Amino acid sequence: MTVFLVIGGIGLVLLLASLVFGDIFEAFDVGEGGFSGIAAGVGAVVFGASGVIAQSSGLPVVWAYAIGVGFAVVAFLVSQAVVKRLSETEDAPPPPLDGAFGMTTATTGPSGGEVRLEGVRDLEARLCWAEEEIAAGTRVVVVAVSGSRVQVRPV
Template sequence: MTVFLVIGGIGLVVLLASLVFGDIFESFDIGEGGFSGIAAGVGAVVFGASGVIALAQDLSTLWAYVIGAGFAVIAFLVAQGLVKRLSDTEDPPPPPLDGAYGMTTATTGPGGGEVRLEGVQDLEARLAWSDEQIAAGTRVVVVAVSGSRVHVRPV
C-alpha cells in the first residue's frame, strides 16, 4: 500500500505544481507539445488511488498493480488529450513590433501621441511617443516597445 500512496502523493505534487506554476515538463520539448505535467500528475494520482482501492477490496498486490496501471494509463491519455485540445485553442503570440512601419494619426512627441501600424491586426491604433514632435500623417517606424506603447521615429 505504501508504494501506491507514495506514487499518488508524488502525482498530486506534480499536478498541483503544474497547475500553479505552469506545465513543469514544458521545457523538456518531448514530442510536439508533447508531455504534460498535468496529465502525468493525473495518471500518478489515479494509479495511487486505484491501487489503494484495489488493496482495500482484498485483491492481491499483483491485481492492485494491474488495476492501478490500467486506470493510470487511461487517465493519462484522457488528460493528455484534453490538455492538447486546450493548448490548440490558444491564441498565437502577437507579432513583434520592432521595425514595423505605420502612420501617425495624431501629433506625436515625447508626451505621447498615436500611430496606426501596417500589418498589425491586434489593435486598430497604438499609443506612441517619439523623441521629437512628429506631425499627424507622417510615416514612422517603431524603434522600441514598452507594454502596449511604441516608440517611433520618422522614416
Template sequence: MTVFLVIGGIGLVVLLASLVFGDIFESFDIGEGGFSGIAAGVGAVVFGASGVIALSSDLPLVWAYVIGVGFAVVAFAAAQGLVKRLSETEDAPPPPLDGAFGTTTSTTGPSGGEVRLEGVRDLEARLAWADEEIAAGTRVVVVAVSGSRVHVRPV
C-alpha cells in the same frame, strides 16, 4: 497500500509543480507532441487513488494493481490528449513592431499620442510617443517599442 500512497503523492507533487512552474517534461520531446508532466502527474494520482480505493474495498492486491494501472493509463491518455489539443491552440507570438508603418490618429509628441499601425494582427491602434510633435494623419514608422507603447518618427 503504501506503494499506492507514495506513487499518488509523487504524482501530486509532479502535477502541482507542472501547473505552477510550467510543464517540467517540456524539454523531453518524446512521441508526437512531447510528454506532459501534467498528464504524468494525473496518471500517478489516479493510480494511487484507485489502488487505495480497491484495497479499501477488500480486493486482492493483484486486483488493486490491475485497477490502478488501468485507470492510470486511461487518465494519462485523456490528460495527454487534452494538453496536446490545448497546446495546438496557443496563439503565435505577435510580430515584431520595429519598422512597422502607420498613421498618427492624434497629435503625437514626447508627452504621448496614438497611431494606427498597418499589418499588425493584435492591436490596430497603439499608444505612441515621438521626439518632436507630429500632426494627426502623418505617416510614421516605429523605431522602438516599450511595452505596449511605440516610439515613432515621421517617414
C-alpha cells in the same frame, strides 16, 4: 496500500508543481514536448486512488495493481491528449512592430501621442512618441518599441 498512497502523493505533488510552475519536464526537454508532467501527475494520482479503492473493496493486491495500472494508463493517455491539443491551440506571438506603418491620431511629440497601426493583429491603436512634433493625420513608420509604446517618425 502504502505503495498506492505514496505513488498517488508523488503524483499529486508533480501535478501541482506542473500547474503552478509550468510543465516540469518541458524545462528539462524530456521527450521533446511529447511528455507532459501534468499527464504524468494525473496518471500517478489515478493509480494511487484506484489502487486504494480496489484494496479497500477487499480485492486481492494483484487486482488492485492491475486496476491501478489500467486506470492510470487511460488517465495518462487522455490527459496527455488534452494537454497536447491545448498546446497546439496557443496563440502565435504577435508580429514585430518595427517597420510597421500607421497614421497618427493625435499630435505626437517627445511627450507622447497616439498612432493607429496598419496590419497589426493585437492592438491597432498604440501610445507612441516621436523625437519631433508630428501633426495628427500624418503617415508614420515605427522605428522602435518600448513595452506597449512605439517610437514613430514621419514617412
